[in-house]
Amino acid sequence: MWSRCRARLLPFALLPVFLAASAAFAQSDPLSSWSDGAAKKAIIAFVHDTTDSSSPHYVPPESRIAAFDQDGTTWVEHPIYTQVVFCLDRVPAVVAKHPELRDVEPFKTVLSGDQAAIAKLTKLDLEKIAAATLSGMTVDEFTAEVKRWIATAKDPRWHKPYTQLTYQPMLEVMKYLRTSGYKVYIVTGGGQDFVRAYSMTTYGVSPEQVIGTAGGVTYGYARDSKPILTKDAKLLLNDDNAGKPEGIHLVIGQRPQIAFGNSTGDRQMLEYTSAGDGARLSLLVLHDDAQREYAYGPARGLPDTKVGAFPPSLYDEAKAKGWIVISMKNDWSQIFPFEEMRRAPK
Amino acid sequence: MWSRCRARLLPFALLPVFLAASAAFAQSDPLSSWSDGAAKKAIIAFVHDTTDSSSPHYVPPESRIAAFDQDGTTWVEHPIYTQVVFCLDRVPAVVAKHPELRDVEPFKTVLSGDQAAIAKLTKLDLEKIAAATLSGMTVDEFTAEVKRWIATAKDPRWHKPYTQLTYQPMLEVMKYLRTSGYKVYIVTGGGQDFVRAYSMTTYGVSPEQVIGTAGGVTYGYARDSKPILTKDAKLLLNDDNAGKPEGIHLVIGQRPQIAFGNSTGDRQMLEYTSAGDGARLSLLVLHDDAQREYAYGPARGLPDTKVGAFPPSLYDEAKAKGWIVISMKNDWSQIFPFEEMRRAPK
Numbered sequence: 001m002w003s004r005c006r007a008r009l010l011p012f013a014l015l016p017v018f019l020a021a022s023a024a025f026a027q028s029d030p031l032s033s034w035s036d037g038a039a040k041k042a043i044i045a046f047v048h049d050t051t052d053s054s055s056p057h058y059v060p061p062e063s064r065i066a067a068f069d070q071d072g073t074t075w076v077e078h079p080i081y082t083q084v085v086f087c088l089d090r091v092p093a094v095v096a097k098h099p100e101l102r103d104v105e106p107f108k109t110v111l112s113g114d115q116a117a118i119a120k121l122t123k124l125d126l127e128k129i130a131a132a133t134l135s136g137m138t139v140d141e142f143t144a145e146v147k148r149w150i151a152t153a154k155d156p157r158w159h160k161p162y163t164q165l166t167y168q169p170m171l172e173v174m175k176y177l178r179t180s181g182y183k184v185y186i187v188t189g190g191g192q193d194f195v196r197a198y199s200m201t202t203y204g205v206s207p208e209q210v211i212g213t214a215g216g217v218t219y220g221y222a223r224d225s226k227p228i229l230t231k232d233a234k235l236l237l238n239d240d241n242a243g244k245p246e247g248i249h250l251v252i253g254q255r256p257q258i259a260f261g262n263s264t265g266d267r268q269m270l271e272y273t274s275a276g277d278g279a280r281l282s283l284l285v286l287h288d289d290a291q292r293e294y295a296y297g298p299a300r301g302l303p304d305t306k307v308g309a310f311p312p313s314l315y316d317e318a319k320a321k322g323w324i325v326i327s328m329k330n331d332w333s334q335i336f337p338f339e340e341m342r343r344a345p346k
Numbered sequence: 347m348w349s350r351c352r353a354r355l356l357p358f359a360l361l362p363v364f365l366a367a368s369a370a371f372a373q374s375d376p377l378s379s380w381s382d383g384a385a386k387k388a389i390i391a392f393v394h395d396t397t398d399s400s401s402p403h404y405v406p407p408e409s410r411i412a413a414f415d416q417d418g419t420t421w422v423e424h425p426i427y428t429q430v431v432f433c434l435d436r437v438p439a440v441v442a443k444h445p446e447l448r449d450v451e452p453f454k455t456v457l458s459g460d461q462a463a464i465a466k467l468t469k470l471d472l473e474k475i476a477a478a479t480l481s482g483m484t485v486d487e488f489t490a491e492v493k494r495w496i497a498t499a500k501d502p503r504w505h506k507p508y509t510q511l512t513y514q515p516m517l518e519v520m521k522y523l524r525t526s527g528y529k530v531y532i533v534t535g536g537g538q539d540f541v542r543a544y545s546m547t548t549y550g551v552s553p554e555q556v557i558g559t560a561g562g563v564t565y566g567y568a569r570d571s572k573p574i575l576t577k578d579a580k581l582l583l584n585d586d587n588a589g590k591p592e593g594i595h596l597v598i599g600q601r602p603q604i605a606f607g608n609s610t611g612d613r614q615m616l617e618y619t620s621a622g623d624g625a626r627l628s629l630l631v632l633h634d635d636a637q638r639e640y641a642y643g644p645a646r647g648l649p650d651t652k653v654g655a656f657p658p659s660l661y662d663e664a665k666a667k668g669w670i671v672i673s674m675k676n677d678w679s680q681i682f683p684f685e686e687m688r689r690a691p692k
Contacts, residue, residue, distance in 0.1 A: 062552040139595055183554070196599045206408040207599035208529070217595050219588035219614055227618045229595050236582065236596065242565035249485055249563050249575050250582065251597055253542045253553035268565055272573045 030176035033168045033334035039283065039326045043173060046281045047180045050257055057279035061181040065256040067248060067269060068174065070188040070195060072262040073285050074203065076155065076165040078294045083190045084126060086149055088118065090133040101132070131233040134191055139217060139229045146197035160338065163202045168339070169332045170260070174203060177258070185256070187248060188212040189240035189265050193231070211251045213239045244269035260285065263297075263310050267317070274321055282323040284314070289329040376522035379514045379680035385629065385672045389519060392627045393526045396603055403625035407527045411602040413594060413615060414520065416534040416541060418608040419631050420549065422501065422511040424640045429536045430472060432495055434464065436479040447478070480537060481579040485563060488577055492543035506684065509548045514685070515678045516606070520549060523604070531602070533594060534558040535586035535611050539577070557597045559585045590615035606631065609643075610655045613663070620667055628669040630660070635675040 034040040050059040071077035091110040094101065101107045106125035109117050121129075137145070155165055174184045186205055188195055192212030199205040216234040221227055239247040245268050248256065259266075259273035262285040270282035287296050287310075297310030318325050328335065380386040396405040417423035437456040440447065447453045452471035455463050467475075483491070501511055520530045532551050534541055538558030545551040562580040567573055585593040591614050594602065605612075605619035608631040616628035633642050633656075643656030664671050674681065 062546060065554075192596075193599070200408060208411075208597065210599065214596060217592050219591050219618070227591070227614065227621045229591060229618075245565050245573070245575060246563050250538075250560060251554065253539070253556065268573065272565070272575075275573050 030179070031169065031172050033172060033332060035331055035333050037327075037331050039324050039331045042281065042324045043176075043283075046258060046279060047176065049279045051180050059257055059278065063254055063257070064177075064180070064182040065252055065254050066174075066177045066182045066184045067187045067244075067256040067259040067273065068170065068184065069244075069261040069263075069266045069269070070186050070190055072287065073260050073266070074166055074170045074174075074186070075162065076293065078287075078296065079156075081190065082153075082162045083194050085153065086146070086194065087126070087129050087133040089149065089153065090145075091129065094132050094136075097136075098132075107132070130191075134194070135215060135231045135233040137231060139193060139231060142193055142231055143197045146194055150198050158336075163198055164338055165336060166202060167328075167332070168334045168337045171203065171337065173260070174205070178204065182257070183209060185209045185211060185248075185252065187239065187244055187259075187269060189238075189244075191215075192237075192239070211237075211239055211247045213237060213243075240265040242268045245272040248272070257281070259283070262287065264314055267314055270318075270323060271321075274323060282318075282321070283326055284318045284323055285326045286310075286315075286328065288327055289332075289335070292335045293328055376525070377515065377518050379518060379678060381677050381679050383673075383677050385670050385677045388627065388670045389522075389629075392604060392625060393522065395625045397526050405603055405624065409600055409603070410523075410526070410528040411598055411600050412520075412523045412528045412530045413533045413590075413602040413605040413619065414516065414530065415590075415607040415609075415612045415615070416532050416536055418633065419606050419612070420512055420516045420520075420532070421508065422639065424633075424642065425502075427536065428499075428508045429540050431499065432492070432540065433472070433475050433479040435495065435499065436491075437475065440478050440482075443482075444478075453478070476537075477579040480540070481561060481577045483577060485539060485575045485577060488539055489543045492540055496544050504682075509544055510684055511682060512548060513674075513678070514680045514683045517549065517683065519606070520551070524550065528603070529555060531555045531557060531594075531598065533585065533590055533605075533615060535584075535590075537561075538583075538585070557583075557585055557593045559583060559589075560593075586611040588614045591618040594618070603627070605629070608633070608656065610657060610660055613660055616664075616669060617667075620669060628664075628667070629672055630664045630669055631672045632656075632661075632674065634673055635678075635681070638681045639674055 031040050031043065049055050049057045050064065052058060068074050071081055075082075088110055091107055095107055095111060102111065106121055106128055109121065110129065134142070150161065150163060153162060154160060155162055158165060178184050184203075184205055186195060186199060186203065186209065188211070190212050192210055192214040195212050196207040196210045199207065199210050213235070214237045216232050216236050217229040218232050219227065219229055237243060237247050237250065241264070244266065248269065255276045256269075256273045257276070257279065258281045259269050260283045261267075261270050266284075270284065274280045274282040286298065287294050289295060298312055298315045315325070317323075326332075377386050377389065395401050395403045396410065398404060414420050417427055421428075434456055437453055441453055441457060448457065452467055452474055455467065455471075456475065480488070496507065496509060499508060500506060501508055504511060524530050530549075530551055532541060532545060532549065532555065534557070536558050538556055538560040541558050542553040542556045545553065545556050559581070560583045562578050562582050563575040564578055565573065565575055583589060583593050583596065587610070590612065594615065601622045602615075602619045603622070603625065604627045605615050606629045607613075607616050612630075616630065620626045620628040632644065633640050635641060644658055644661045661671070663669075672678075
């Protein structure tokens with residue numbers, strides 16, 4: 001009789017303890033906006049495996065390198081890359097300085113404001129615009145210009161600054177890796193100097209941990225004879241596709257232990273990372289949540305798209321090589337930092 | 347009367363306290379092989395000024411960047427750069443793989459072993475040798491090759507491995523800056539991949555904190571379809587002279603707070619560093635100790651030398667701009683780690 005009573009009472013007696021333990025777990029869960037699926041488990045197991053000094057896959061702190069693509073991996077890339085918007089917005093200032101460009105394509109189309117025509121600009125057009133808008137000033141002037149722009153420009157769907165359209169689960173992974181002794185790098189096809197201007201405040205990633213497409217700079221002296229570095233239009237590193245592992249070697253000199261991407265531009269970085277010795281992890285973000293973000297690539301059966309190309313062959317390679325595919329819809333209970341926390345249904 | 351007695355007794359009574367404090371100071375002196383001169387004082391004052399959060403020149407940890415030239419600044423560069431010895435030593439292996447080079451200059455001269463003729467090789471000859479000996483293998487093979495070589499090759503004067511010919515005072519400064527939250531970079535005209543192979547064990551500097559002259563690498567696949575990066579002969583960054591601040595921008599994206607150099611190849615890096623806002627410090631090592639190391643450049647009245655060029659104009663610029671000139675003879679009580687500690691005369 002006593003034992004039955006005890007059995008009934010025990011749960012209530014222990015309830016405060018359970019609640020406290022549960023709260024402590026929620027507080028200490030470094031990936032609280034991830035659902036308890038295979039992706040979250042793989043990340044946590046990888047970190048334990050590489051940072052526990054008794055593990056056969058232990059990695060010393062100086063070799064703990066993590067690489068994150070940016071567009072489509074740590075923030076929204078649709079419907080158009082943020083940096084392209086920046087370059088288009090800068091065209092009037094460039095034309096004011098170089099009036100001879102006013103009637104020259106593609107600058108003429110950009111100045112017309114005709115959105116349908118602007119949407120049809122080719123890759124070559126965009127490269128011309130990038131070369132004109134990302135060079136010809138000192139590196140300090142450029143950084144100040146990006147900071148001014150990014151503080152006010154807004155995404156057309158959420159009407160929020162682009163820097164608020166980062167993915168909360170990825171911010172958590174970056175922080176989790178950092179607190180586990182990893183150096184967290186952004187490895188982006190976007191402009192190196194562009195991303196560096198906001199990487200610290202947006203991701204907690206300092207400028208030297210941003211690798212991106214980089215033009216040359218030229219050392220010289222200003223009129224007051226102060227040394228200056230001027231951005232020129234010469235391409236030094238095209239940090240996309242094979243350029244990603246090549247850029248990683250140039251800047252880091254070590255193979256990452258873990259890498260995150262979402263498109264064909266990340267294929268070689270993911271291949272290179274997972275081919276290393278010991279514990280390596282490559283992860284691929286699948287955009288399959290049209291309601292909370294976007295659905296494109298394999299999620300919509302599209303072989304390719306203008307932004308964030310993700311053909312079925314990349315999906316197949318991920319499966320064949322044991323890369324982790326992250327489903328935004330199923331693996332992320334929260335997408336953006338500004339959203340209220342919504343728990344995925346159990 | 348009492349007061350006189352007290353005055354006489356007091357020093358003796360306090361002696362143990364003074365001795366203890368003195369011992370504690372010696373133990374905690376982060377620059378113990380530096381004499382108590384202007385250079386040591388300037389370094390310590392700079393670190394306090396930039397890391398004390400109440401200082402008007404406080405620098406947040408993510409912006410604490412220190413840059414060190416290598417050859418002649420952190421280790422011996424005379425009579426010939428270590429990397430040139432490595433390249434010359436590698437010529438037989440390259441010729442074995444490419445027999446068509448056997449009778450082609452400058453390879454023929456190197457193979458002859460005629461030291462007088464080898465000493466007369468031109469800069470162009472050495473560039474040809476560098477291109478042939480530093481490319482054509484994977485980055486992993488190259489790193490392994492450098493590690494093998496540097497473990498056994500010895501300097502002709504001290505008969506010790508080159509990695510033991512580092513300057514103890516500079517190792518102390520690097521450590522002192524690191525423990526003060528600085529990221530310590532080597533910024534060398536030497537090969538980036540060459541220096542990275544031993545930077546961690548020699549200086550405590552991890553590969554991503556080495557900036558050097560860098561060739562391109564090409565991503566591809568080995569026969570077993572594993573991804574590989576192959577070193578090619580294309581020059582990406584000539585990290586000397588103006589190339590130093592340009593390379594610093596490419597890899598770090600921030601201006602150093604403090605920089606150390608010893609020759610004209612470091613001029614622009616020192617200029618660029620000291621021209622920044624707030625507290626900045628540029629320092630120049632003067633080789634004026636023929637007995638313990640070498641004396642060359644201004645110390646011997648030489649306008650220029652083949653290795654470690656240091657014309658009077660650089661010395662003048664240092665004086666004019668308030669850079670700190672470090673006299674090896676007067677500022678360093680110990681030169682090499684293997685030497686017994688010798689205190690400079692007071």
